[in-house]
Amino acid sequence: MAEAAVGARRDARAAIAAAGRLVVKVGSSALTSTGDGLDGDRLDALVDAVAGRVRRGTQIVLVSSGAIGAGLAPLSLRARPRDLATQQAAASIGQLALAHAYAESFNRYRLTVGQVLLTSDDVVRRTHYRNAERTFARLLALGAVPVVNENDTVATEEIRFGDNDRLAALVAHLVGAEGLVLLSDVDALYDGDPRRGATHKVTEVTGEADLDGLEVGMSSSGLGTGGMVSKLAAARTAAAAGIPVLLAAATEAARALGPADVGTAFRPAGSRLSARRFWLGYAAGVSGRLHLDDGAVQAVVHRRRSLLAAGITGVDGDFQAGDVVDLVDSAQRVVARGVVAFDVAELPDLIGRSSHELPEEQRREVVHADDLVPLRRH
Ligand SMILES: Nc1ncnc2c1ncn2[C@@H]1O[C@H](COP(=O)(O)OP(=O)(O)O)[C@@H](O)[C@H]1O
């Protein structure tokens, strides 16, 4: 193994093993099965591992999927429903069972749980983000274990996270976690979907290059959503925000939360992003896109300059000044995200023109460097 990989191994795993605050996410497939609903034994085994770590002094926020899966058996449903209304009904019934099971299970260790159900608005809007931040801080200060899920019963198609891996990554930043542990039915990241035959395990991800050439499946085990794609996206988001990530099997939760010597570890980026820059780059809702020429990509991504009208080749979406937009390169890749200083209707007359050609009131940056987060290195 190359020296860098050895170093990263020590870094990400050691950081998770020593963290004072962790977010642990468990997927539906690890807690429920289609026929029998919630599996009490598997839930207890997970709680044993989480409670063990809490007793060793780590504050843990548990993001748990499984509401829809737990609601199937009581409704005599044989498969995850496809329509939103039935998913919401199943989640309404299943979330109650899930919360009850966690409360009882943690009570074996005299630990109290608090339920936190979030919609995307709670983390996507900056003012709501602060509310959620306060709630978590207080619960943790009081010694409770927050158990988080998406508020599926009220989340509509438009405002839905739809996947708890992303929710867990956002919560990890929100609570200032020093690590994110994603527990699933698969024991690591592989170079292809292990359900489709023999593949190789990836134990350390030290940067984007380690992900090149991997085949990552969207399809899940049947109860979960997003498959490995959403786990990888969440791991990248957390790692970019400076948070080390460990992906492991829920059946190995004790080792994942102990020496952290199982699964796939993702090395975090050097520094932690500020709350504002993290929100801007990874949590905010995006209202449109600005297409950049190569020179503009160089300027904003590599030289951290403001985006000027001259480097924009096209615009789409429906946004107003102050909204968040994606900045895309000529290959349609999102290279940055930022707060736009013009309404969409104003831009067609400005784009491609240098500042001195523009009327004075429009001679300002389209996206100021302070309001811009580069997302991709070439
Ligand atoms: N490259 C890959 N490496 C590992 N697992 C993969 C890969 N591609 C697809 N998968 C599949 O992703 C599944 C996990 O996703 P999912 O069922 O949504 O989990 P969860 O319910 O824990 O969120 C695994 O069971 C595995 O078959």
Ligand SMILES: N[C@@H](CCC(=O)OP(=O)(O)O)C(=O)O
């Ligand atoms: N909020 C949904 C889970 C959605 C989800 O992301 O599921 P999973 O892929 O199993 O983590 C539920 O509780 O059923």
